[in-house]
Amino acid sequence: MDKLIYTGKAKQMWQTADPNVLKVVYTNQATALNGKKKDQIREKGELNNQISTLVFDYLIANGIPTHFIKKLNDTEELVKKCQMIRLEFVTRNVCAGHFASRFGMEEGRVFDQPVEELFYKSDELGDPFLNNSGAQGLGFATADDLQACWHLSERVNTLLTILFRRAGMQLVDFKLEFGKLPDGHIVLADEFSPDNCRLWDLKTRQHMDKDVFRRNLGDLTVTYEEVLHRLQKALGKEN
Numbered sequence: 001m002d003k004l005i006y007t008g009k010a011k012q013m014w015q016t017a018d019p020n021v022l023k024v025v026y027t028n029q030a031t032a033l034n035g036k037k038k039d040q041i042r043e044k045g046e047l048n049n050q051i052s053t054l055v056f057d058y059l060i061a062n063g064i065p066t067h068f069i070k071k072l073n074d075t076e077e078l079v080k081k082c083q084m085i086r087l088e089f090v091t092r093n094v095c096a097g098h099f100a101s102r103f104g105m106e107e108g109r110v111f112d113q114p115v116e117e118l119f120y121k122s123d124e125l126g127d128p129f130l131n132n133s134g135a136q137g138l139g140f141a142t143a144d145d146l147q148a149c150w151h152l153s154e155r156v157n158t159l160l161t162i163l164f165r166r167a168g169m170q171l172v173d174f175k176l177e178f179g180k181l182p183d184g185h186i187v188l189a190d191e192f193s194p195d196n197c198r199l200w201d202l203k204t205r206q207h208m209d210k211d212v213f214r215r216n217l218g219d220l221t222v223t224y225e226e227v228l229h230r231l232q233k234a235l236g237k238e239n
Ligand code: ADP
Pocket: 006, 007, 008, 009, 010, 011, 012, 013, 022, 067, 079, 080, 081, 082, 083, 084, 177, 179, 189, 190, 191
């Protein structure tokens, strides 16, 4: 019998009979402002499960090591259980969100090169910023771990920038999480969906990600459906 081991802001993690395998259940909960804004969004769980499955399949096909095993049904998938590195690896191609407010900059400025930022994953502390030396000094990751994670982040950025462009969207920024398998190998974990990236329509500049919820810009379900359909088309996987 599967056993619930963690309930997060958007997913539940279940231990399966295999000690090395977790079942992920995508829920309809959306949160913003570090959990202060919270709502149930129709079909969000299954949309993110479908989008993340397409993205992970594409990354795996392009040589990225990940935790992903397979999608089970509408809202569930199986993943390799990892010892998570409690850091959020954020890559920004275009100025937006907190970076824009922190630096008093207009959203939309394209950076001369991708900006990489690291945050300590802690809801209680509001995910504070730290740099590579902070992460090493506090024992969250070794220099080798960080190098491996940033190298993977850069490859993911290149691959997904191409994929989303093909789907008519600009990959503005995104957050990745990494974990270690029992053999010590680092893999891309968690999810990749419009919950943890920013996507702007290439023509209209319209927001096609969780900013629609954060900023009350419209119907999040309709937005995520559009992201899914465009990705399916770009990947030749239309139903
Ligand atoms: P949060 O914890 O930020 O509220 P979620 O609701 O998405 O986020 O919960 C998923 C949790 O599972 C996250 O804490 C994430 O770090 C963790 N996780 C993701 N992939 C794996 C994995 N392969 N093994 C173990 N834990 C994972």
